[in-house]
Amino acid sequence: MATFQLELVSPEKLLLSRQVEMAVIPAAEGEMGVLAGHAPMIVTLRGGVIRVTENGQVTDRLFVAGGFAEVTPERCTVLADEATPVTELSRADAEARIRDAEADYAAASDDTPERRDAAMAKLLAARAMLDAAEAA
Template sequence: MATFQLEFVSPEKLLLSRPVEMALLPAADGQMGVLPGHAPMIVALSGGVISVREGGAETEALFVPGGFAEITPTRVTVLADEATPVAQLSRANAETRIAEAEKALADLQTAEGTTPERREAAMARLLSARAMLAAAQAA
């Protein structure tokens, strides 16, 4: 079966680099499947699970809190601050992130001079934390 190179890059190191058959990405506009020969594009990622398929089965599932993916016909490069195997997600950690994000969003709602961009970033952080909890519960 045809493959493409999948790479996960964090600020510290290359987390993964190998040929895969398919990747499902949590794009900001919804779940997106990538196969070999995909049209080139750059997409924003929301918090969610990236599923990797090889040999007709899911071989890896990684949670990313957001980031970007550069897609070419022969390569997908995921740029994210962190990538955690779904099996290693902690419900307690996700719940802590949700509480922190809810507080930050509430503080912005009452603060003077808050920009729409800051509120949007805080909401994205909250949605990412909720996606982490959902992934942790499903694992």
């Protein structure tokens, strides 16, 4: 099967850079599969799990809290706000994030629509983190 270069970059470091068969990324519009030869595009990411497939098997599962992905026929570059291997996620940390995000969302109720949207995105990412931690 054809491969493409997948790079996953967080503010701290380069987490992944190698040839893969497929990556499923959590685009804002829904799960998006990327294969070699994909049409060029830039998408916004929501909180969720990136699944990397090599030799017909899912080899890596990484939680991202949001960010962007640039897709070309030869490469997919993910610029994540935060990225963590699913095996390193903690249910307690995710639950604490949910509590903080719920408080931020409640505090933003009288704020601008942009701030409410950002608070909701943070809450949804925290819930996705809990889902990923429980599934690990």
